Amino acid sequence: MNSKNPVTIKDIAKKFKCSPSTVSRALNNHPLINEDTRRNIQEYAQKVNYQRNSVSLSLRNKKSATLGVIVPTLNHFHETAMIEGLQSVLQIHGYMLAICVTNESYLLEKQYIDKLLANRVEGVFLSVSQETYDSGHYEHLDDMSQRNIPLIFIDREYDGVPNSSITVDDYLGAFAATEHLIQRGCRRIAHLKGPNGLAVSEQRFRGYKECLAKHSLDFDEELIATTNFKAESAIVPMRRLMSLPKPPDGVFGVNDYVSIAAMQVILDLGFSIPKQVAVIGFDNSPFSAYVNPSLSSVNRSSRILGEEAARLFLNNMEGQTQQKEHIILPPELIIRDSTLT
Amino acid sequence: MNSKNPVTIKDIAKKFKCSPSTVSRALNNHPLINEDTRRNIQEYAQKVNYQRNSVSLSLRNKKSATLGVIVPTLNHFHETAMIEGLQSVLQIHGYMLAICVTNESYLLEKQYIDKLLANRVEGVFLSVSQETYDSGHYEHLDDMSQRNIPLIFIDREYDGVPNSSITVDDYLGAFAATEHLIQRGCRRIAHLKGPNGLAVSEQRFRGYKECLAKHSLDFDEELIATTNFKAESAIVPMRRLMSLPKPPDGVFGVNDYVSIAAMQVILDLGFSIPKQVAVIGFDNSPFSAYVNPSLSSVNRSSRILGEEAARLFLNNMEGQTQQKEHIILPPELIIRDSTLT
DNA sequence: TGATTTTTTGCAAACGTTTGCAGTGAATCC
DNA sequence: GGATTCACTGCAAACGTTTGCAAAAAATCA
Numbered sequence: 001m002n003s004k005n006p007v008t009i010k011d012i013a014k015k016f017k018c019s020p021s022t023v024s025r026a027l028n029n030h031p032l033i034n035e036d037t038r039r040n041i042q043e044y045a046q047k048v049n050y051q052r053n054s055v056s057l058s059l060r061n062k063k064s065a066t067l068g069v070i071v072p073t074l075n076h077f078h079e080t081a082m083i084e085g086l087q088s089v090l091q092i093h094g095y096m097l098a099i100c101v102t103n104e105s106y107l108l109e110k111q112y113i114d115k116l117l118a119n120r121v122e123g124v125f126l127s128v129s130q131e132t133y134d135s136g137h138y139e140h141l142d143d144m145s146q147r148n149i150p151l152i153f154i155d156r157e158y159d160g161v162p163n164s165s166i167t168v169d170d171y172l173g174a175f176a177a178t179e180h181l182i183q184r185g186c187r188r189i190a191h192l193k194g195p196n197g198l199a200v201s202e203q204r205f206r207g208y209k210e211c212l213a214k215h216s217l218d219f220d221e222e223l224i225a226t227t228n229f230k231a232e233s234a235i236v237p238m239r240r241l242m243s244l245p246k247p248p249d250g251v252f253g254v255n256d257y258v259s260i261a262a263m264q265v266i267l268d269l270g271f272s273i274p275k276q277v278a279v280i281g282f283d284n285s286p287f288s289a290y291v292n293p294s295l296s297s298v299n300r301s302s303r304i305l306g307e308e309a310a311r312l313f314l315n316n317m318e319g320q321t322q323q324k325e326h327i328i329l330p331p332e333l334i335i336r337d338s339t340l341t
Numbered sequence: 342m343n344s345k346n347p348v349t350i351k352d353i354a355k356k357f358k359c360s361p362s363t364v365s366r367a368l369n370n371h372p373l374i375n376e377d378t379r380r381n382i383q384e385y386a387q388k389v390n391y392q393r394n395s396v397s398l399s400l401r402n403k404k405s406a407t408l409g410v411i412v413p414t415l416n417h418f419h420e421t422a423m424i425e426g427l428q429s430v431l432q433i434h435g436y437m438l439a440i441c442v443t444n445e446s447y448l449l450e451k452q453y454i455d456k457l458l459a460n461r462v463e464g465v466f467l468s469v470s471q472e473t474y475d476s477g478h479y480e481h482l483d484d485m486s487q488r489n490i491p492l493i494f495i496d497r498e499y500d501g502v503p504n505s506s507i508t509v510d511d512y513l514g515a516f517a518a519t520e521h522l523i524q525r526g527c528r529r530i531a532h533l534k535g536p537n538g539l540a541v542s543e544q545r546f547r548g549y550k551e552c553l554a555k556h557s558l559d560f561d562e563e564l565i566a567t568t569n570f571k572a573e574s575a576i577v578p579m580r581r582l583m584s585l586p587k588p589p590d591g592v593f594g595v596n597d598y599v600s601i602a603a604m605q606v607i608l609d610l611g612f613s614i615p616k617q618v619a620v621i622g623f624d625n626s627p628f629s630a631y632v633n634p635s636l637s638s639v640n641r642s643s644r645i646l647g648e649e650a651a652r653l654f655l656n657n658m659e660g661q662t663q664q665k666e667h668i669i670l671p672p673e674l675i676i677r678d679s680t681l682t
Numbered sequence: 683t684g685a686t687t688t689t690t691t692g693c694a695a696a697c698g699t700t701t702g703c704a705g706t707g708a709a710t711c712c
Numbered sequence: 713g714g715a716t717t718c719a720c721t722g723c724a725a726a727c728g729t730t731t732g733c734a735a736a737a738a739a740t741c742a
Binding site: 683684685686687688689690691692693694695696697698699700701702703704705706707708709710711712 | 713714715716717718719720721722723724725726727728729730731732733734735736737738739740741742
Binding site: 005006049051052053054055056058059064066069073074075080081083084087088091096097098099100101103108114115116117118119120143147230231256257260261263264267285286287289290291292293294 | 346347390392393394395396397399400405407414415416421422424425428429432437438439440441442444449455456457458459460461484488571572597598601602604605608626627628630631632633634635
């Protein structure tokens, strides 16, 4: 019983003095099999706790029932909620998820893709790393398309390549956030943007800028500061902003982390939120409702994003449709105390 | 070039009019191979972008180079940081990580374990679900030990089973947090505990209680409230606590989410933090330094926990030592404004 | 009973590797 | 020049399944 090796179909065959084929058919409820043998074999298999070896199955069927998920980090609520969404749907369809964290490195991203391909995954959800985006290289993705393995861009898109993608409309979200600040009376709105070059950063930046333009507000370069998405990285820039001759009366942060760091700086310097400075973030992280003052934010429905991405993949599989889809989910403004009028 | 099927060792063999064995040896730098053939084959393999099929390798070697990670959720910083830690170490050693989210369900946990076993993973890191813990069932883990597949309890332990485990000393952390509150003058300390029965909850609860005892403070049942780790679940209980005839002057929350929710309630009701009520959380989540007031917390070095867990597994593999280890990492008190004197 | 159909089973190949063993030439030795 | 060594290479089996095809066994028919 405590044999190190799991019981195989051959073991069962030996026991019943029949061929492995028969066992296989019995276990798979193949129609061409005697009812009694089927029952006997199934019962015995149950008893000895037989478990089909997925590896050999994968080899034979050239299908691994495994999908790759490549993300830059797992730091943010958005990413993990996305993965939960993916898993919740794909689990039902029998897929396993191999998670890879690139830490924004191109090299790791490439290595992971190779590895996933070597493992014969049936599809990959990719949220491109910043380095990849910066470098503009995408040769490492060629193998996937050559082998007809669905590659779905999730969350972060990569304009150069024709693949299905699902993202949240960052531009729209940023536009809405900025417009909200304007409508509540802000006239000098600072933006704590994300790393340069990254699509999310630039889309949101564009949303911010174009909203200013729409409302005939001047775009002021000195109201822009760059962060790396982490709270710490917002502190120094925010101090600078607040010590300008004309400090901002509104701040749009590229995500909630930089926004709460910004709020802290603002309050520390003796300004009031939202009275003197209104602040709005992005992501609607679980903590945003509980900071003080509670933080307005742009909700991205991260979990739904994951679920939809999973469906995108499943449709692609079922229908064998090579049609590429580009889904852009609408963001949603969540208004809280930090931008109250 | 855009053949759907990846190039195999046989294809190369055909090209060179040699046997697959030779190709295999050439690619694996086997000593018994002609230098020229080796070079030629390797160059060609490179050119046609040959990638070894890990599936067949797994089948032959009975080794999948894949590890399973089972967690209840991905909601908390602690869990994701842990996974990042795992991945950062294991990636170097060529392992893939299959992530499974049980959503605290026993059934899913069981299913995932079966699935991982079917996939012939070489090891599993398990953070038991609440249901599993509640039910006391652990038969679903028997297969693993019978097959000698390392099962490592990570973060959440499961007392009944003799396996390696790595956790943070929840008891100690809770004790330290409570003691800190006492030392800064709190005398009526409430505890927002986690779900009943779950080890983490109970350990922290015990740390809290025994610390009170040590300092000869009465344990008052009415100062205890149960949450489900989520912020929302702390709100109603906290309102109750603050409307007691004698409201608490200190709150120890089972994690940072419930603690920030608690802070919000406290402030909303017009009490001041930390003057009237001090609050301390658990996890040192990235946002805890940036809420207002900043939240004292117990740091769990989550990433290091993951890294150490990975090393635990690697040692187990290398040395073939069946020795079970139980690592308990010390937590660290991070003091911020919410408990200042 | 013998022929025919039906039901059930087994054979063998395949998926892509690796590896012990045997075999092939060629080089070396005496 | 024949025996021995040496440097390579190929054969075949193995990992655990599935499945088309053929064969066997059982059932039906005439």
